[in-house]
Amino acid sequence: MGNNSTATQLSFKVIIIGPGAVGKTSLLNRFIHNEFTLKYKLTIGVDFLTKTIEYAPEKFVKLHIWDIGGQEKFKFLHRSFYEGAFGALVVFDLSRHQTFSNMKEWLSEMRSLVINDIPSIIIGNKSDLIPEIGQIIDRSEVEEYAKKEGCLYIETSAKNGDNVEKAFLELTTRMTKKMGKLVSKSKEES
Numbered sequence: 001m002g003n004n005s006t007a008t009q010l011s012f013k014v015i016i017i018g019p020g021a022v023g024k025t026s027l028l029n030r031f032i033h034n035e036f037t038l039k040y041k042l043t044i045g046v047d048f049l050t051k052t053i054e055y056a057p058e059k060f061v062k063l064h065i066w067d068i069g070g071q072e073k074f075k076f077l078h079r080s081f082y083e084g085a086f087g088a089l090v091v092f093d094l095s096r097h098q099t100f101s102n103m104k105e106w107l108s109e110m111r112s113l114v115i116n117d118i119p120s121i122i123i124g125n126k127s128d129l130i131p132e133i134g135q136i137i138d139r140s141e142v143e144e145y146a147k148k149e150g151c152l153y154i155e156t157s158a159k160n161g162d163n164v165e166k167a168f169l170e171l172t173t174r175m176t177k178k179m180g181k182l183v184s185k186s187k188e189e190s
């Protein structure tokens, strides 16, 4: 094969998790806009969306994004939901304090079910409400927690779009870096 060979397109499974009504589906809709195919997976009851993004000039990856949908409560389904995930967005709601501690449980459950450590971003969503209701969750506490867990922390608004694209891009960058490391490691070993 010469230089003309077309590279196979990378694709990653990404999961979006967190307590109910924090805005997971809204974030996904905001990110995907109208360029989405919605396939409802009856078997496991999750929404599955696909989007190809250009994460660097001329570099594309396809994201298969799994939204846990209304199945948050059915813990026995979580294992198959997590299977094969290569990146995660872990969401809480900046307007409801309880969702911050619930989100921590989601992150630790994910860590117990996903075999390898996968790039994860903690998202505080509904930042558009802060001017109205004030900063009810201490940002430095969230940042400290995120750092301890090795995650980036980003505040988003699915409503006005703030930082939504950024969150997915940051996650993609981390996943491609991780993939690059895995590839070079396997080359060293062979």
Ligand code: G3D
Binding pocket: 019, 020, 021, 022, 023, 024, 025, 026, 027, 125, 126, 127, 128, 129, 156, 157, 158, 159, 160
């Ligand atoms: P979920 O998928 O995590 O369960 P949804 O959450 O995306 O269904 O959103 C739950 C509710 O929060 C929805 O309101 C939605 O409009 C609202 N929401 C989602 N993201 C934002 C945001 O960034 N800002 C604000 N202000 N609201 C948001 P309803 O009233 O339809 O239940």
Ligand code: MG
Binding pocket: 024, 025, 026, 067, 068, 069, 070
């Ligand atoms: Mg939802």
